[in-house]
Amino acid sequence: MNKLxxxxxxxxxxxILFAPDKGSETRRKIADQGRDLKDKFNDLVDDLVHKFDEAVEDVAEGAEDFADKAKATMR
Known part of the structure; x- marks a missing residue:
């Protein structure tokens, strides 16, 4: 994903650099595209963090259920 x-x-x-615009316009376009790319990357990271947190929660719940079943079996 990083290479992409x-x-x-x-x-x-x-x-943008090969487009026929003034230097100031080209710099503005590069800055705008950089901000857009940064926002997309941050959204991707936030989504991955959210999915990871959900997975950790699911594993913790599964482990708790397993422990409860194991305790019930031992009684």
Whole structure:
């Protein structure tokens, strides 16, 4: 995924650099694209963290259920 984001960023920057615009306009476009890419990356990381937290919660609940069943069997 990291290589994909890097390739996307490089492609966007190269596309903007070869576009026939003023330097200030090109710099603004690069900055805008950089912010957009950063926002997308942050959203991706937030989504991954959320999924990881849910998985940890599911494992903890499963372990608790297993422990309860084991205790009930031992009685």
């Amino acid at each position: 984001l890097t390739g996307l960023a490089v492609g966007v920057v190269l596309g």
